[in-house]
Amino acid sequence: MGLQSGVNMVSLDKVILALDGSRSEVERWLEFPFSFYKVGMEIFYAEGGLVQEIKGRDKRVFLDLKLHDIPNTVYKAAYALGGLGIDMINAHAQGGLEMLKAFSEGATEGALAKGYEKPLVIGVTILTSLSETKLKRLGYLDKPEDLVLRYGHLCKESLLDGVVCSPKEVKAIKEALGQDFLTVTPGIRLAGDSLDDQRRISTPKEAFKAGADYLVIGRSVTKANDPSEVIERLAGELQ
Ligand code: C5P
Numbered sequence: 006m007g008l009q010s011g012v013n014m015v016s017l018d019k020v021i022l023a024l025d026g027s028r029s030e031v032e033r034w035l036e037f038p039f040s041f042y043k044v045g046m047e048i049f050y051a052e053g054g055l056v057q058e059i060k061g062r063d064k065r066v067f068l069d070l071k072l073h074d075i076p077n078t079v080y081k082a083a084y085a086l087g088g089l090g091i092d093m094i095n096a097h098a099q100g101g102l103e104m105l106k107a108f109s110e111g112a113t114e115g116a117l118a119k120g121y122e123k124p125l126v127i128g129v130t131i132l133t134s135l136s137e138t139k140l141k142r143l144g145y146l147d148k149p150e151d152l153v154l155r156y157g158h159l160c161k162e163s164l165l166d167g168v169v170c171s172p173k174e175v176k177a178i179k180e181a182l183g184q185d186f187l188t189v190t191p192g193i194r195l196a197g198d199s200l201d202d203q204r205r206i207s208t209p210k211e212a213f214k215a216g217a218d219y220l221v222i223g224r225s226v227t228k229a230n231d232p233s234e235v236i237e238r239l240a241g242e243l244q
Contacts, residue, residue, distance in 0.1 A: 017240050021093075031055055039064070067221075068091045090119065093124055093125040125187065150177070168188060171207075190212050195235065
């Protein structure tokens with residue numbers, strides 16, 4: 006499929022298409038005019054070679070593996086992954102300051118050693134699947150929104166480029182950590198779409214208006230019956 010006529014390519018540059026399905030689904034969506042794709046652990050562990058395939062199509066890759074281990078291990082893992090030439094990668098902020106610094110250094114040094122540019126290094130604050138009650142059970146006494154800011158500060162101090170967060174948290178994060186600190190937001194649904202397992206959702210327009218730098222969108226696009234129609238609707242919302 007060629008590029009859609011009338012689709013604003015610049016606005017689609019803010020979208021990271023989440024590829025959570027099979028290899029054939031990934032190959033299908035590579036034909037569409039997205040420039041940034043999210044590869045998560047469920048597909049990377051089964052089909053790691055897909056990263057090179059996507060890069061070979063001159064598209065960007067966000068490797069969503071959420072690294073979390075002792076600093077030395079994370080450094081080595083991030084070094085290896087940085088060497089794949091990926092454009093964005095993430096780690097759990099809960100690993101702490103030293104781990105986050107090791108993550109950033111590993112990903113950067115691994116990329117540069119292979120002649121690639123430094124990838125964007127992003128922290129994961131609190132998983133949206135963890136409610137306040139579940140967090141209490143894990144020993145976290147702060148409210149989820151306070152924890153997100155606490156971990157945001159930690160990510161900034163570790164010199165990460167930004168955080169993954171809900172579109173509803175973008176404003177507070179930008180106010181506390183600066184406009185240049187990147188926000189990457191899942192939990193996006195086009196108006197009228199099914200919520201699936203997401204709870205606190207925003208439309209692309211709301212997330213964009215709140216100042217989100219990148220919108221991670223999966224099922225609202227990938228489950229659409231008419232991809233051309235949904236892509237045009239999405240690009241229209243982001244102008
Ligand atoms: O299909 P949907 O748009 O809900 O997909 C969102 C993507 O973002 C999925 O890959 C999901 O795992 C990921 N994600 C999320 N919420 C987070 C972090 C990641 O939905 N807090």
